[in-house]
Amino acid sequence: MCRRFTAFSRALLLVTGIAFIQTAQAEYGVNFPQPAADVAQEIYDIHMLTMQIATFLLLIVFSFVIYSLYFHRKSRGYSADQHFHNTWFGNWSWVMVPALVLGVDLTIASNAGTVLNKVWEVPKGEKLLDVKVTGHQWWWEFDYLDYGIKVESRFVPKEKSGDLYLREVDNRLMLPTNTKIRFLHTSADVNHAFWVPELAFKKDAIPGYVTETWSELNREGVFRGQCAELCGTWHSRMPLVVESVPPAQFQEWVKGQQAIKVAAAAEANSAKTWSKNELFNKGKELFDTKCAACHQVTGMGLPPAFPALNGSPIVNGPVADHLHIVINGKPGTAMQAWSSLNDLEIAAIITYERNAWDNKTGDVVQPTDVKQAR
Numbered sequence: 001m002c003r004r005f006t007a008f009s010r011a012l013l014l015v016t017g018i019a020f021i022q023t024a025q026a027e028y029g030v031n032f033p034q035p036a037a038d039v040a041q042e043i044y045d046i047h048m049l050t051m052q053i054a055t056f057l058l059l060i061v062f063s064f065v066i067y068s069l070y071f072h073r074k075s076r077g078y079s080a081d082q083h084f085h086n087t088w089f090g091n092w093s094w095v096m097v098p099a100l101v102l103g104v105d106l107t108i109a110s111n112a113g114t115v116l117n118k119v120w121e122v123p124k125g126e127k128l129l130d131v132k133v134t135g136h137q138w139w140w141e142f143d144y145l146d147y148g149i150k151v152e153s154r155f156v157p158k159e160k161s162g163d164l165y166l167r168e169v170d171n172r173l174m175l176p177t178n179t180k181i182r183f184l185h186t187s188a189d190v191n192h193a194f195w196v197p198e199l200a201f202k203k204d205a206i207p208g209y210v211t212e213t214w215s216e217l218n219r220e221g222v223f224r225g226q227c228a229e230l231c232g233t234w235h236s237r238m239p240l241v242v243e244s245v246p247p248a249q250f251q252e253w254v255k256g257q258q259a260i261k262v263a264a265a266a267e268a269n270s271a272k273t274w275s276k277n278e279l280f281n282k283g284k285e286l287f288d289t290k291c292a293a294c295h296q297v298t299g300m301g302l303p304p305a306f307p308a309l310n311g312s313p314i315v316n317g318p319v320a321d322h323l324h325i326v327i328n329g330k331p332g333t334a335m336q337a338w339s340s341l342n343d344l345e346i347a348a349i350i351t352y353e354r355n356a357w358d359n360k361t362g363d364v365v366q367p368t369d370v371k372q373a374r
């Protein structure tokens with residue numbers, strides 16, 4: 001088969017091959033991304049050292065093979081040495097060469113061991129910035145425990161992300177530079193894994209467990225990673241985007257987030273009676289970000305895994321049952337409890353669902369109704 005390749009198809013293969021290599025380079029470069037933490041740099045350095053040693057050995061072995069093939073070929077009248085194994089070198093080379101190789105291997109391994117210890121040993125006896133990272137199907141939750149801030153991070157759909165499809169999120173994981181950060185990893189449903197190459201580590205997020213890792217970012221930048229544990233249909237829709245900024249700018253960001261939180265809480269707790277329109281519009285926005293991953297923007301769901309809410313008996317039935325499933329979820333299914341949403345948010349989502357698409361219940365659910373149902 002291979003011999004039948006025409007000159008044309010060969011040229012075509014070559015051109016597509018080169019084009020592919022070039023796009024791949026434009027996108028990713030040929031090496032790992034530049035590290036953003038000292039330990040990540042050390043990992044990178046070991047990788048480079050290993051590659052250099054491997055290239056060096058490759059050159060020696062190949063030169064030796066090519067030399068032997070060329071100069072010792074039969075047409076030159078070369079006949080094989082029948083007594084090589086009886087010479088001093090013939091006897092000992094079988095011991096020395098593996099010993100040398102093992103020596104090189106162990107040198108790399110001991111370096112790697114030292115660095116790995118640094119990666120996994122969270123510094124003790126000093127205050128670290130605590131960030132709890134919770135994996136959800138299919139989004140990330142970042143809790144800045146020291147500041148009482150919660151950030152929800154979701155992938156941005158294709159129409160809005162352009163070239164960064166599956167690499168972009170709505171809310172980034174903001175982190176200060178030159179600050180030791182402790183990450184506490186856990187999951188709300190199935191196994192996920194936090195992985196941003198520039199930060200050095202990759203860590204599983206396991207439901208029911210909290211594990212810790214740490215990092216200290218040594219430069220500003222935007223670093224992209226993703227969930228690295230197959231976690232269901234939309235595993236690919238869990239990108240991670242870290243943005244590192246100087247500590248002062250980080251504090252500004254914290255203040256901004258706290259102000260947003262206070263304003264939202266005040267709005268949710270006000271005694272105001274909301275109009276149907278206000279609730280519907282708020283609800284649509286919330287539904288499209290938090291619920292549409294499974295139930296779809298169209299409300300048609302993805303049966304049988306995710307039921308349609310359009311025409312659903314629960315959504316069109318008694319309000320109490322509808323409230324119940326949204327607040328408490330349905331244990332054993334992907335429908336989680338949404339009790340962490342505030343009364344206003346739940347009221348808005350429920351009002352939206354009961355009046356969106358072909359659902360025409362006309363019901364308006366107020367925050368006070370949600371408060372009673374909790």
Ligand SMILES: [Cu+2]
Binds near residue numbers: 136191193230231
């Ligand atoms: Cu995941």
